[in-house]
Amino acid sequence: MAVPAVGQTSGMVQGTVVDEGGGAPLAAAVVTIEELDRSATTGSDGAFSFSDVPAGDYSLTVRRQGFAPLTSRITVAAGSPVRLDLRMPVAAFEERVTVTGIRGELGLGESTEAGSRLGLRAMDIPASIDVIDSTVMQTRGFQQISDALETVPGVLAGENPASPSNFSLRGFSGAQVTVLRDGIWLGPANMVMRPQNAFNLDRVELLRGPASVLNGQGAVAGTVNAVTKQAMATDAPEYNALFSYGRFNTHQTAVGVNGPISDTLWYRFDVSRYGSDGFVERMSPSSSNVTGNLLWRPAPRAELRFSVDYLTDDVGSYFGTPLLPTAVIGEPLDVITTTTGEGIDARTRFLNYNVTDAVNDSSQLLLRADAEVQLSDQVTLRNTVYNFNAKRNWQNAEGFPYCTAVVDVCTTVGQIQRYYGYFFVDHDQKLFGDRVHLDIRTPVGGLENRATVGFEASTLDFERSRGFRRQLPLAPGDMVDVFNPVPGTYGQRELRGVSPTYIDSWAFFIEDSLPLGDRVRLAGAVRHDGMSLERVNRDAVGAVEPSGFERGFRWWGWRAGAVVHLRTALVGDGGGSAA
Template structure:
């Protein structure tokens, strides 16, 4: 489908959809299925390589799987893939962890385009409008520029089709007043124009008191083929959301917690969670979190012959965001109250960019070869207004709602101009051996200004700098047989050393962090394609790190190393019984690290929110008793993680069990039902290092019923 990312498969996917002229006879939504290693995977390469031909780990979940498993958000979908966890807080509303890294070391793309640091720009995303969520593991700066040390999450929208017109609809209703509604469809006008429109809305009252959330997403896309060699794609994406205002449950001394919440956290400094505080919201009554963003794009593709393709995408992104909250909840041992802060921040972001490339397929020294060369340019205007009004103290069990207070803040405008050139090449050294290489060179001019509360210019914290980075990768893929393909790759990456390129100040005016990864793996399937499996072993080293360890404290970390193993597989046991499973082991540790905030030696410690073990198992049985009935479920395991760099608070491991059933009422109408967290497990999902006095608890047991339609 439409990806609208220059060189990332937008036109290829639109063409694939256009060529699919099969009518929609029976709705096909299932929670588990086998995949094809011959499938085109644009996130990992601009060369149109299949998963088998790519010397990297790429995991994908498509629209049918997301609907079948009941994943209403990108975070839920990503969590089902090998070695991925997600969490965050409303201040960092969508954060991922993979291969030992979190936060801005995971780049989040939309249709292959970078919009800024993920913890500033990423929003909770409805899945109804999406064709797929694709995850590329390991450093990806050679493809996408700054960041992307642990990997890339690419969110791909649905696109128009020149096949049979269709309409899709979804409506689910569940516990805590949760609703998920979507409607969309595609049609075409002859063989020249195809259009698609998708609109979705999710909403919930929340399982924490007075912490509801909602999100509305609308996407319009059009493909126009004025000639046989020219294709023009236009897309406009609109997103408006009001995330939950639940920032976490405060940690309290074990001597205070008369009803400790067992099996959720452990600590070496006498802290725990009190079950009486599990569903309490400590935010102020007029707390407000809101974002609204609009993103038009236009892509032009010219293919004068089958060997040459020229593409260019131009885009503009505008977003307004604000947070007006009490965000930090610190238990006061003297007063036995919860001390609350006040914090507000307002964003205005404008990003305009252009990306172009030329791809050529031919022979190089008589060997089959594919090459793409291109450029990428974007200009950013980002303004941030923030302030810290006085806080208050409230009762731990019945907090007075209170109000926020006056908004008096200071401004921090940031501008950048980022220009780069890149190339990728894939050459068939022999019929069985493919060599894949790539390189990228970036020049980023940054202008960072800060102003005081009285409006005066802060020269001490403002600065300008030009960052230059060069990254590259080389990989080899070898077909031992038609069904067994081992690979090896070496990839480099670079990213700003500070906490966030939008927020960097003069005290973070340093060169770039550097990283590299060695990965070895194998991809295989059975000759009848009833089973497939992938295995990857990797080693990532990141050096020259400056990280934020408290709200206004930065600490240098010499290095961080991450080694691990990931395995996944799908098996169609019978024509009606499918099993999918994956597991990952990650050993991630800091190098030399003295925390200037606490004075502690954290060298050798495990970074926060990084589990050593994760695993997922999904199974699905269809046509039970000859009925149009499918029943299945999933088990998810997340190992123990730490809430801080000192490793003094541990988030305990947990299992979650989900069950679902679907019944096809007619060819295009399906009734669904599911239970999430069947055993009502209490667990800590995430610990935000910016709020060290609290942790984010996961959702309790919930149920939902719904209707899925396609006609």
């Protein structure tokens, strides 16, 4: 017999929580009756239940990660259950991203020697200029100058072991992109360029477009200027150090110090070492750079600076992977195929076919002295004299074709024959030069007009020895197995010739930057260059060959343009130049 409830004052609340979008049950949703501070968690079926809920009106809230909170008003009657079907909407997605950068990272507020000799900020020069300073390079972990320039839009860096750290810019490459070291032209880029340790650099400047009016011959596509750290006047020594380590035993160690010797003499010294085992056996590139300079101010209007820059490196001895007929490729690497039916076998990807005594190194020493004398409040005389010596050596098995038939030096089918790939080159370079110019600053309508007029000259003595196999007999070690190459040694050198080259260069230049009010500057420059070139070719026994020549060149370069400061942090410029 059922006994009716008498005086019951509570009820039950139950229901399910589902996804509004598809109706799927939602587990782990927390359902709360706010006024009673009672909560229940849904199970895998999305169900929840509250018992003994006093009669009355309540706010019921549902919360679950990934969904918007849902609130409903409910009324509980004594002895009557409340059944709910709660549908939760997906939460609106909001993501807050904080970007931390380096103030002034573009370097447009810094003066740039690649863009002008007037000490102008990059934003005051009518040209496309990028400045990557040492703070950016250190923060981003750049180890070499090519690491920094690869981050600049429109610049491609190549690391061909026969021509390391070459750059492509505006469709030009090689010697058409001029590379300077502290504003000094050391020779054609495809001849003298080497990886340069980023730690020793204060900044890297990139000027796009013809720049012969500023930097002389070869500056057709643009100019790269690597500026080393310089001694600064400080009251106490300042130190900085760097150590990094990565895969393939890639490491970098560096230390620098700047400090005073007396009230008028300061020093700066930086040394860095980079090395790696490389991702291919016996690759092992390395580079060491020592830079140092003294700053002396013997009088209030005079300043002398003496600098030394020594670099030695080994750019590695890996010259690539051989192309094989597709018929013998067991593990195709789909990165390249040829119209003659050749490709790359993945099993050769990390093999080195060069010899064990391979050479691909260099050493160079740049000595420099700068003098600055302020003749008056408006006129300053500056002079730079420098001496550069370098030796570069290559001795490698650079070519390794696959023998598909018994012919010529191929005595066994299915092997790699290196005979015609043996090649050596030795560079011996000496460069001496001087640059002198007057900087003139005069007031124009309360603003400063800047001008410079100067002369520079240099003499280059460059000797190139080279050799490759043509007459020496085949040796057993010249041929190696495709998948298990025994490196062997280079063996006897076969000298083909020696080519001394002499280049004498000189130039007059004038540059001016004229302000037209607070927001507009006109810029102009003109330069006249002269160069005499003598090339002597000698054979293996020293006899002069008829292919030598002498040439003389004269040319003009100019630049004209304007810069307009439209508003704060917004600058427009335009102009033209000829190289």
